[in-house]
Amino acid sequence: MSTMPEKALNNLATESRRAKPMNIPFNIPFNNDTTLGSVLPPSFECGSLFKGRYASKVHQFFKEKYGAQEVVLTASCTNALELAALLLDLKKGDEVIIPAYTYVSTANAFELRGARLRLCDSAANSPNIDLQKLEALLTPKTKAIVVIHYAGISVDMYRLKEIAQKHNVFLIEDAAHAIDAYYDSRRLGSFGDLSTFSFHETKNVTSGQGGVLLINNAAFVERARILRDCGTNRHNFHLGLVDKYTWIDVGSVFNLSELCCAYLYPQLANIELITQKRIQLWNNYRDGLARLANKGLFQLPFVENRCEHNAHIFYIILKSRKERDRLLLYLKERGIVATFHYSGLHQCPYYQGKYKKTKLPYAEICSGNLLRLPLYFDLSFEQQAYILECIGDYFEAPKRRRHSANAYLAIPLYLNPILEEGAMIANVVKSIFPFIA
Numbered sequence: 502m503s504t505m506p507e508k509a510l511n512n513l514a515t516e517s518r519r520a521k522p523m524n525i526p527f528n529i530p531f532n533n534d535t536t537l538g539s540v541l542p543p544s545f546e547c548g549s550l551f552k553g554r555y556a557s558k559v560h561q562f563f564k565e566k567y568g569a570q571e572v573v574l575t576a577s578c579t580n581a582l583e584l585a586a587l588l589l590d591l592k593k594g595d596e597v598i599i600p601a602y603t604y605v606s607t608a609n610a611f612e613l614r615g616a617r618l619r620l621c622d623s624a625a626n627s628p629n630i631d632l633q634k635l636e637a638l639l640t641p642k643t644k645a646i647v648v649i650h651y652a653g654i655s656v657d658m659y660r661l662k663e664i665a666q667k668h669n670v671f672l673i674e675d676a677a678h679a680i681d682a683y684y685d686s687r688r689l690g691s692f693g694d695l696s697t698f699s700f701h702e703t704k705n706v707t708s709g710q711g712g713v714l715l716i717n718n719a720a721f722v723e724r725a726r727i728l729r730d731c732g733t734n735r736h737n738f739h740l741g742l743v744d745k746y747t748w749i750d751v752g753s754v755f756n757l758s759e760l761c762c763a764y765l766y767p768q769l770a771n772i773e774l775i776t777q778k779r780i781q782l783w784n785n786y787r788d789g790l791a792r793l794a795n796k797g798l799f800q801l802p803f804v805e806n807r808c809e810h811n812a813h814i815f816y817i818i819l820k821s822r823k824e825r826d827r828l829l830l831y832l833k834e835r836g837i838v839a840t841f842h843y844s845g846l847h848q849c850p851y852y853q854g855k856y857k858k859t860k861l862p863y864a865e866i867c868s869g870n871l872l873r874l875p876l877y878f879d880l881s882f883e884q885q886a887y888i889l890e891c892i893g894d895y896f897e898a899p900k901r902r903r904h905s906a907n908a909y910l911a912i913p914l915y916l917n918p919i920l921e922e923g924a925m926i927a928n929v930v931k932s933i934f935p936f937i938a
């Protein structure tokens with residue numbers, strides 16, 4: 502019969518759970534084979550690998566669900582943003598407002614076309630832009646406002662649209678994160694004159710790499726059809742409107758191959774299922790971390806009432822970069838790959854020279870203190886419980902976190918109270934038990 506008190510036995514049970522750290526990557530791309538029964542749809546044919554039946558199905562999905570005037574499939578969201586920037590036909594001196602806290606492609610697309618970028622700070626409660634600060638950046642030279650929907654969560658889209666209309670500037674949604682996300686029951690990606698999505702392997706639906714440009718403003722449709730086909734009028738040729746096609750404008754190849762579309766389409770057809778599972782995981786994180794957040798240890802994502810997000814990312818914002826990095830390391834030692842996200846564009850070497858005096862405090866907080874947790878369709882609830890347990894341990898057994906996971910597991914339980922006295926005593930113990938790492 503054991504002579505250990507019950508509490509110690511309970512501890513042992515907890516310790517033994519900790520003794521089997523799991524290996525949890527930050528992302529696993531959606532797997533058609535395991536979830537939908539085949540890598541490619543059985544009806545996939547090699548007859549046309551450039552634009553075939555699945556390219557046409559993806560095209561139709563965006564036309565119908567988003568009500569877009571035109572849909573241009575692209576090799577990536579970056580590629581779609583580049584086409585959007587070409588369509589703006591920017592002239593010297595034109596300004597484009599973009600978030601400071603975003604992926605570089607949001608900036609590069611317009612920088613490449615010679616725009617003067619104006620960087621907007623994040624809001625105090627969200628990585629998304631602050632609408633009040635945005636208004637202050639508008640000038641008679643502003644040609645467009647570009648926003649992202651960070652983590653599939655948007656700002657107040659009515660107010661944003663009102664600002665764009667009042668100042669007569671184009672609105673572009675970089676909706677890379679926002680497939681199947683809504684604002685007031687309307688799909689994100691259907692508000693802007695132009696909107697872009699990403700199908701990179703880190704996104705909710707994926708073709709490995711891929712993207713799409715939605716054109717919601719009819720004024721851009723005709724030129725988009727020319728630019729996407731290397732600047733030729735091939736579209737009109739196919740319609741029989743011209744008897745040969747030729748080069749009439751600048752352009753490039755903007756397309757997503759049939760093979761990619763055949764991988765992507767089954768996911769689009771099952772998007773509700775995908776979003777539903779992700780939302781369950783996202784809600785578990787939110788609920789599981791609420792108590793610690795209420796203690797003021799970190800900030801949870803802010804979701805405005807009218808937003809119906811798609812659980813693209815679960816993030817927390819810690820109190821300092823040091824705390825964020827410490828937690829990242831702690832999780833890594835336990836086999837969990839969490840990660841940070843963007844650097845504020847004004848903090849990057851390329852832009853630093855141009856924006857030396859720019860202070861964007863909330864974007865800087867996101868760069869330094871934001872941490873993303875693993876979230877993907879195949880993440881199991883058991884794995885997620887382990888992640889939550891480790892985060893709980895980090896905050897609630899603070900002295901324990903000074904020791905590496907391995908050292909901890911190698912030490913008999915009865916030494917724990919001694920270890921908790923601090924690093925100095927731990928060193929003494931280590932000198933007595935030299936086998937401890």
Ligand SMILES: Cc1ncc(COP(=O)(O)O)c(C=O)c1O
Nearest residue numbers: 577578579604606649677699701
């Ligand atoms: C906000 C945002 N825009 C654009 C992109 C670029 O997407 P892609 O990798 O499809 O080019 C990303 C990448 O993750 C992103 O986060």
